[in-house]
Amino acid sequence: MKKTLLATLIASSCILPSQVSAQQPIEKWRIFETTLKGPSSGNPFTDTQLTAEFINEQDTVVVSGFYDGDGLYKIRFMPQKEGRWNYAISSNSKQLKGKKKGHIVCTPAKPTNHGPVMVQDSVYFGYADGTPFYPFGTTCYAWVHQNDTLIDQTLETLSNGYFNKMRMCIFPKSYNWNLNEPEHYPFEGEALKDWDYTRFNPKYFQNIEHRVAQLDSLGIEADLIIFHPYDRWGFGSMDRETEDRYINYLIARFAPYKNVWWSMANEYDFMTNKPAEDWVHYLDMFAKNDPYGHLSSVHNGSVVYDFSDPNITHASIQNANTFEAKDYLKRYKKPVSYDECRYEGNIYLSWGNLTGKEMVNKFWQGVCSGGYVTHGETLSSDTDKLGEKSDEVLWWSKGGVLRGESPERIKFLRDIVKASPGHLAPTVIYEWWMPYPCVTYNEEYYLLYFNRDQPASIYLFLPETANYNVDVIDAWDMTITRLDSTYSGNSLVQLPGKELTALRIVKVEE
Amino acid sequence: MKKTLLATLIASSCILPSQVSAQQPIEKWRIFETTLKGPSSGNPFTDTQLTAEFINEQDTVVVSGFYDGDGLYKIRFMPQKEGRWNYAISSNSKQLKGKKKGHIVCTPAKPTNHGPVMVQDSVYFGYADGTPFYPFGTTCYAWVHQNDTLIDQTLETLSNGYFNKMRMCIFPKSYNWNLNEPEHYPFEGEALKDWDYTRFNPKYFQNIEHRVAQLDSLGIEADLIIFHPYDRWGFGSMDRETEDRYINYLIARFAPYKNVWWSMANEYDFMTNKPAEDWVHYLDMFAKNDPYGHLSSVHNGSVVYDFSDPNITHASIQNANTFEAKDYLKRYKKPVSYDECRYEGNIYLSWGNLTGKEMVNKFWQGVCSGGYVTHGETLSSDTDKLGEKSDEVLWWSKGGVLRGESPERIKFLRDIVKASPGHLAPTVIYEWWMPYPCVTYNEEYYLLYFNRDQPASIYLFLPETANYNVDVIDAWDMTITRLDSTYSGNSLVQLPGKELTALRIVKVEE
Secondary structure (H helix, E strand, O other), X not given: OOHHHHHHHHXXXXXXXXXXXXXXXXXXXXXXXXXXXXXXXXXXXXXXXXXXXEEEOOEXXXXXXXXXXXXXXXXXXXXXXXXXXXEEEEEOOHHHHOOOEEEEEEEOOOOOOOOOEEEEOOOEXXXXXXXXXXXXXXXXXXXXXXXXXXXXXXXXXXXXXXOOEEEEEOOOOOEOOEOOOOOOOOXXXXXXXXXXXXXXXXXXXXXXXXXXXXXXXXXXXXXXXXXXXXXXXXXXXXXXXXXXXXXXXXXXXXXXXXXXXXXXXXXXXXXXXXXXXXXXXXXHHHHHHOOOOOOEEOOXXXXXXXXXXXXXXXXXXXXXXXXXXXXXXXHHOOOEEEEEOOOEEOOOOHHHOEOHHHHHHHHHHHXXXXXXXXXXXXXXXXXXXXXXXXXXXXHHHHOOOOOXXXXXXXXXXXXXXXXXXXXXXXXXXXXXXXXXXXXXXOOOEEEEEOOOXXXXXXXXXXXXXXXXEEEEEEOOOOEEEEEEEEEOOEEEEEOOOOOOEEEEEEEOOO | OOXXXXXXXXXXXXXXXXXXXXXXXXXXXOOEEEEEEOOOOOOHHHHOOEEEEEXXXXXXXXXXXXXXXXXXXXXXXXXXXXEEEEEEEEEOOXXXXXXXXXXXXXXXXXXXXXXXXXXXXXXXXXXXOOOEOOOEEEEOOOHHHOOHHHHHHHHHHHOOOOOOEEEEEOOOOOEOOEOOOOOOOOEEEEOOOEEEEEEEOXXXXXXXXXXXXXXXXXXXXXXXXXXXXXXXXXXXXXXXXXXXXXXXXXXXXXXXXXXXXXXEEOOHHHOOOOOXXXXXXXXXXXXXXXXXXXXXXXXXXXOOOOOOOOOOOOEEEEOOOHHHHHHHHHHHOOOEEEXXXXXXXXXXXXXHOEOHHHHHHHHHHHHXXXXXXXXXXXXXXXXXXXXXXXXXXXXXXXOOOOOOOHHHHHHHHHHHHHOOOOOOEEOOOOOOOOOOXXXXXXXXXXXXXXXXXXXXXXXXXXXXXXXXXXXXXXXXXXXXXXXXXXXXXXXXXXXXXXXXXXXXXXXXXX
């Protein structure tokens, strides 16, 4: 991305939650925001209640306002329906009651705006406008807590279009290679531990929402991680009242961003201070208070969460066996995302030293098993091999640049999936002993992957009712070669005898 | 191997079960054989009973004789103890009763003769003389059923010293690439199915024992597979009486060969005509009737056998996850051998198209998890990609030549293990999240393997009570590089950041 493009991107995203007047029309799934002057004395975060009711014919949406510092309160609303929305503000503050009514007009979404991602047909993801969403995520846990130069570099890297989802933490991260303090803190008080948990630091959240908006303008979903165990400030062990206030503050500020997902945890089971009912409670809070019903899940360390909770929209899994996606699909009947399958890297930690080939392999195995996979990178060239004193920037947490071999190949796969006719479901067209991962769209289209095996031929059981073209895909060299023949029924197909080979099998139009 | 060597090999092995006179001394663990003329009328296989009792002080061993055709009966005996053994022959035949007594003198074993392999220290293999045995097997199911030219080629390949165990079927094999008829049949009668199951064909078994002896002279154990499902002749579905007679005939002929192991099945669970109690019965037959107690197991297709049967000496597993060896060790407290972990190959069958790298990886994972692994190869260059009409010789069944990349690397690993100070037991010296396979000999010696990961450094938890030299092993390029420093206690070790890396960590002698 050229500097001019980056500048444009940052500028445009800055006005996303724009301070529009009630007369200015709001595009569907964009943010209406109104700023109100209110009390700054006492504790505005706890003393002042502020809500607004938005009404369009039969639809009523109640949103919470929030205190943004300097005596300013904000109400944000994402209209999901075109037309006129009347609104009325309620507050326990006289000052805020002053401007209590208004209306907005919601106009149709522009072609590049597909709305928030939701669950489609039970086991898939799709945008609100019906466009399928095929997540190809990456992970930069603490990128929003770095300095602006580094953040700009991360955005520039992301603008290359490898990924369309970002897993990122609301709270800062404490871990090897992550020993710098964040640029801001979420609460008023003094680092490291002397916080006034009743007072948020609006700058902290303004920064995050700015980054969320920037991701949105790059077509990237923000999978926001609410709690995580890598903490030296105490944010992993707040009391219930503080946690609830924090969650409601997040909802009031971030829920109107169409690209937001809620991830209750990175590695819930590693937060040993939180009993099982805490996660149920957090999920319930989001389900009740998020007016838009954003996607919501709980991500594990060792023990995969039980995704049968109806407040969970999709399985968010840490496990290296991405080929098991079909088993999770079957068990939970919800979309399956392997949000950690280990990292392309070379560090001394066994979760962080996959080869690029193996990362690409895990993507293909996941996708061809009906799931999705999230990338991460921990490639280090530092001499401090433990990251204990190191300021080295590893993509996995801080962002910056990508050094690995997998992102380009992941994009290659993403482009293939994007060009598929629709959502792909697990199937079997190769039945010998150990089936290879295969997905289909209505027997019109198949994607079959041979793992890291090297068959020089394969015998397929295709439907006899149609003819198929067969493309041989080299997932590493990123080539697609159409075979001369067409195939139907039981078919012997010649292969190059190389690892990371796949087939795309497409019905011939009559 | 030069032609002269091969000629010597075949010649020398021919005299192994030599027709020695009672006066000629017999080396310990070699075969005493005496040939007796007896009745050839009626059915000598069923009418004539013949046994011999060998007595050395307190030890009495009863062996069965067998009919070898042409009116000749044989008694074979493998003395396991030096000194004089008196013997007495019993028979229901007057003719055989004639020569009913004699004695042999058993002399010490020569240095290259370590005796039969047995279980050592509960979970290991060792020769009878105490020398550890580290199995590095291969598989040529039907090699003894091919023509002599091909058999000679197989033996020549084996003489390269890659392997010290061979899995091979007593019965011929029917499968793709295995559609030729065997050179001989085990019973009298007419192929394909018109057999007189009461009459063995001695030539068939003479051929096999000749091959077993040839393997022995190459230092290779013969893991004889008693039953298997790949059958077009009916040998997989004989009646109980025939099966028992067959087993007793095998024991009488083959048990005196020191390098024999008994494998009840290749893929017991794929022989759906045999109920579970059949396998218990076969094991019991061998346990009761084999006077030498050769190693005995049951090999699976999909479902691993329950090795808790006390008649089973070791776990013989088909499964690709060789890194689970430590779990089987723990569960059964018996030696663990992955006798099929898929095949280095390129055929259309998913069990037969591993890359050489992945085969090597499975060997290292198995060995560094406290188990052993058996090789197999299905590399095809044929144009008939299904092997349905093909006479192409694939190593996995017919033998011949090896084409793969793994055998040389397996030998490299075998040489490393052979040079270890003793049997290796699973341990952990790397504890982050996902431990790497590691085995140790008494904390004096470690073999630690990083799978196909590429760490550029590793942080080890070594004992603080000693200093260690560290060799970095490239399991693919077959190099061993000693690091300059020595290490003790918690240690950061630099690595090349390449897949298929291992460490050999050896205590510094004070």
